[in-house]
């Protein structure tokens with residue numbers, strides 16, 4: 001049983017979640033930025049895909065990959081995750097962004113938490129963050145959720 005974890009991240013939160021999951025798994029796992037993934041989906045039974053959310057959307061490379069591979073992905077066990085500042089909206093946001101071939105599978109969506117780092121943000125992003133009443137950098141990464149997902153992927157959901 002082999003797992004593939006693909007992520008798309010702008011400033012590192014989604015990547016950190018993917019890496020934390022992979023590092024804590026005991027079973028076979030391959031991890032890659034979706035933009036540089038060059039393996040074959042046929043080699044994997046489970047495919048975990050995650051992205052950060054900006055302005056209500058997941059990142060384009062992930063969206064493109066899902067659309068281009070929707071038919072292949074349909075026959076896999078699919079697990080999703082999202083990094084975003086609005087926890088209660090992460091499931092609905094990601095579900096409206098993925099192709100219909102995958103929405104019908106009703107895949108589980110895990111929450112990676114969020115990080116606002118004013119040192120990394122550009123001018124526009126800082127403006128948006130301030131409009132959302134974020135005044136300084138904050139780190140609400142959900143390591144607990146990454147560890148839970150790692151245990152689930154290993155087949156030990158109650159670890």
Ligand SMILES: Cc1cc2nc3c(=O)[nH]c(=O)nc-3n(C[C@H](O)[C@H](O)[C@H](O)COP(=O)(O)O)c2cc1C
Pocket residue numbers: 008009010011012013014015051052053054055056057083084085086087089090113114115116121124125126128129
């Ligand atoms: C300009 C801007 C727009 C954002 N828009 C959303 C959003 O629409 N929904 C949401 O849940 N989070 C939003 N966020 C929060 C990011 O998803 C969060 O900072 C996340 O940790 C970024 O992940 P990354 O480090 O992988 O890029 C936004 C953040 C910024 C700076």
